[in-house]
Amino acid sequence: MEKQRELITGKAKTVYATDDPDKLIILFRNDTSAFDGEKLEQLDRKGMVNNRFNAFIMQKLEQAGIPTHFEKLLADDEVLVKNLDMIPVECVIRNIASGSIVRRLGVEDGIELNPPTFEFFLKNDALHDPMINDYHIYSFKWATEQEVADMKELTFKVNQVLTKLFADAGLLLVDYKLEFGRYKGKVVLGDEFSPDGCRLWDAKTREKLDKDRFRQGLGGVVEAYEEVASRLGVDLN
Numbered sequence: 001m002e003k004q005r006e007l008i009t010g011k012a013k014t015v016y017a018t019d020d021p022d023k024l025i026i027l028f029r030n031d032t033s034a035f036d037g038e039k040l041e042q043l044d045r046k047g048m049v050n051n052r053f054n055a056f057i058m059q060k061l062e063q064a065g066i067p068t069h070f071e072k073l074l075a076d077d078e079v080l081v082k083n084l085d086m087i088p089v090e091c092v093i094r095n096i097a098s099g100s101i102v103r104r105l106g107v108e109d110g111i112e113l114n115p116p117t118f119e120f121f122l123k124n125d126a127l128h129d130p131m132i133n134d135y136h137i138y139s140f141k142w143a144t145e146q147e148v149a150d151m152k153e154l155t156f157k158v159n160q161v162l163t164k165l166f167a168d169a170g171l172l173l174v175d176y177k178l179e180f181g182r183y184k185g186k187v188v189l190g191d192e193f194s195p196d197g198c199r200l201w202d203a204k205t206r207e208k209l210d211k212d213r214f215r216q217g218l219g220g221v222v223e224a225y226e227e228v229a230s231r232l233g234v235d236l237n
């Protein structure tokens with residue numbers, strides 16, 4: 001598979017075309033950003049850890065019947081994926097209240113949400129990813145009603161698979177963000193699943209083991225990601 005021109009440079013990943021129009025290569029960089037790119041740092045090994053972590057999770061999800069863009073690992077920091085037509089919304093599920101919902105609704109940090117709650121956000125850094133509802137998505141034609149239904153169903157299915165996977169490793173999956181795209185008429189999970197886009201707490205101590213360590217300047221960011229990876233059995237070598 002030949003890597004060709006750079007298509008998109010995101011905050012933490014770069015996407016390249018390949019000689020197959022149906023496939024892309026994603027490079028996971030060490031760049032780490034928060035607050036819509038206002039805080040930026042290079043963290044050693046983060047590209048490799050997130051690439052391998054994401055590959056592990058995507059394969060678990062595929063095994064559970066969730067369609068993903070993952071094809072194969074190409075290098076420590078590179079993965080081959082399907083070329084999706086991305087839907088410009090973020091799907092968030094929260095099992096425990098933390099982060100923006102605490103600020104928006106004035107609820108207590110750390111309370112369990114039963115049932116878990118679901119939110120849509122528009123992918124737009126300049127507007128700070130505003131929260132939107134299903135009707136915004138239909139009216140602005142960002143996705144069809146069927147695609148919205150599929151994204152919700154798949155995001156909840158991911159929750160079933162991953163809450164158990166993380167619980168078995170002594171971790172609470174507090175919340176996470178997923179992005180989907182279209183591929184040959186189907187809604188398929190794209191982007192990445194890594195500690196950059198979810199909250200993971202130690203089940204006993206509630207220590208944060210995710211990107212909140214970076215956002216809140218707690219240090220030990222990549223070490224925390226490696227701790228999670230090692231508890232799950234992700235091969236980092």
Ligand code: 5GP
Nearest residue numbers: 092098099100101175176177196197198199
């Ligand atoms: P919140 O709305 O509380 O900021 O985020 C909810 C969850 O989605 C968190 O796990 C957070 O990491 C993830 N998330 C939301 N928006 C983004 C984003 O733009 N980039 C990344 N990496 N994660 C996000």
